[in-house]
Amino acid sequence: MTTLIVGGGPAGAAAAITLARGGHACRLIERTSGEHDVVCGGFLGWDALALLDRLGIDAASLGARPITRVRLIAGARRVEAALPHTAAGLSRRRLDAALLAAAEHNGVEVLRGTTVRSADPERRVVRLHDESELTCDALLLATGKHELRGVARPLADRRDSLAVGLRTALPPESARDAALADTIELHLFDQGYAGLLLQEDGTTNLCLSVSQRRLAEAGGPLPLLAELAGALPALAERLGRDLPAQVTAIAGVPYGWSADTTTAGLFRLGDQGAVIASLAGDGIAMALAGGIGGAEALLAEGPAGAQRWQGGFARRTGRQRALAEVFRHGVERPISRAALMALLRLAPRLIAPAALLTRTR
Numbered sequence: 001m002t003t004l005i006v007g008g009g010p011a012g013a014a015a016a017i018t019l020a021r022g023g024h025a026c027r028l029i030e031r032t033s034g035e036h037d038v039v040c041g042g043f044l045g046w047d048a049l050a051l052l053d054r055l056g057i058d059a060a061s062l063g064a065r066p067i068t069r070v071r072l073i074a075g076a077r078r079v080e081a082a083l084p085h086t087a088a089g090l091s092r093r094r095l096d097a098a099l100l101a102a103a104e105h106n107g108v109e110v111l112r113g114t115t116v117r118s119a120d121p122e123r124r125v126v127r128l129h130d131e132s133e134l135t136c137d138a139l140l141l142a143t144g145k146h147e148l149r150g151v152a153r154p155l156a157d158r159r160d161s162l163a164v165g166l167r168t169a170l171p172p173e174s175a176r177d178a179a180l181a182d183t184i185e186l187h188l189f190d191q192g193y194a195g196l197l198l199q200e201d202g203t204t205n206l207c208l209s210v211s212q213r214r215l216a217e218a219g220g221p222l223p224l225l226a227e228l229a230g231a232l233p234a235l236a237e238r239l240g241r242d243l244p245a246q247v248t249a250i251a252g253v254p255y256g257w258s259a260d261t262t263t264a265g266l267f268r269l270g271d272q273g274a275v276i277a278s279l280a281g282d283g284i285a286m287a288l289a290g291g292i293g294g295a296e297a298l299l300a301e302g303p304a305g306a307q308r309w310q311g312g313f314a315r316r317t318g319r320q321r322a323l324a325e326v327f328r329h330g331v332e333r334p335i336s337r338a339a340l341m342a343l344l345r346l347a348p349r350l351i352a353p354a355a356l357l358t359r360t361r
């Protein structure tokens with residue numbers, strides 16, 4: 001049986017490691033040619049840490065910074081609480097490199113710097129950037145936030161509700177570093193949020209998620225940051241005197257979406273299978289769980305197992321994604337955000353169970 005994995009993020013790499021450990025040869029195709037940044041908050045929940053451990057990766061030894069607290073800030077209101085378990089901050093640059101190195105170490109053939117142009121799931125063929133074709137019996141689609149021609153997610157009816165992710169890194173700065181030591185900080189605003197955490201290299205990862213409408217109204221990522229810094233003093237304090245000169249963006253993020261069906265032989269993993277609101281900080285765990293689970297289904301049932309597994313994965317993650325959507329919609333609107341912050345100030349202990357309910361099991 002020939003298996004191709006397209007995409008070497010957490011989902012694709014987790015699938016590759018699981019298949020290789022199960023004695024099944026596979027080939028993974030990743031378009032980037034070396035270590036690279038990803039638009040992501042870099043928050044690893046305790047579920048993600050446990051899944052990484054299962055894959056033989058110790059996040060602490062990669063330099064991940066322990067996170068034990070969460071701070072929510074909305075205008076002048078702020079609330080802080082302990083997380084129920086220790087989480088971590090780790091750059092995707094470091095995480096993805098470690099996952100792909102582990103895949104290679106387990107015997108996976110990893111093709112880097114190779115972009116897949118399109119896929120035909122019926123013929124089980126993928127076409128590469130040089131127009132050459134590869135055939136397979138099972139195709140594991142793990143291109144994450146990026147669509148692949150022939151197997152793109154059907155998102156046309158969601159066009160108005162898609163979000164945009166933005167990311168930049170801020171240099172070490174003593175006051176900011178002290179404020180973020182062991183804490184993830186979320187700044188909530190209309191139609192989006194900004195998250196900050198310290199990474200292993202001493203930089204702060206600044207990640208924003210915002211509606212396409214709000215971004216367009218602001219006139220783009222840098223004007224949006226300037227607008228937010230003007231309106232939100234606590235965020236302005238974290239950004240410091242100089243606003244970032246460059247921000248990376250990814251558009252078309254379909255929070256809450258899942259693939260409930262698929263074609264025989266096509267396993268849709270990670271964000272190509274189910275997307276949880278980034279505010280919950282659990283997309284990486286869901287991608288790892290999907291990668292492992294999809295690979296285990298392939299090992300047990302062969303390519304024919306794709307449809308049963310895909311439907312089951314969508315169902316198992318359904319409640320978690322729905323709760324994250326409720327939370328996201330709640331904090332993106334001014335009235336419900338104010339009510340939620342008032343409630344959490346009275347009872348900050350509610351944050352821990354909410355964090356538990358949006359974890360991958």
Ligand SMILES: Cc1cc2nc3c(=O)[nH]c(=O)nc-3n(C[C@H](O)[C@H](O)[C@H](O)COP(=O)(O)OP(=O)(O)OC[C@H]3O[C@@H](n4cnc5c(N)ncnc54)[C@H](O)[C@@H]3O)c2cc1C
Pocket residue numbers: 006007008009010011012029030031032038039040041042043044045048114115116117142143144145146148164165166207208209253269270271272278281282283284285287
């Ligand atoms: C703004 C924002 C912040 C987030 N913050 C967090 C967070 O703090 N914690 C968390 O757990 N989750 C977070 N998430 C979610 C998380 O980033 C995703 O759920 C996770 O990255 C999904 O992993 P994946 O492997 O499916 O895809 P990805 O991480 O997107 O990886 C896909 C890989 O496929 C490769 N690829 C794409 N197309 C091709 C192609 N045609 N040919 C070959 N290779 C290809 C890419 O180069 C990439 O390496 C955030 C999401 C957003 C939008």
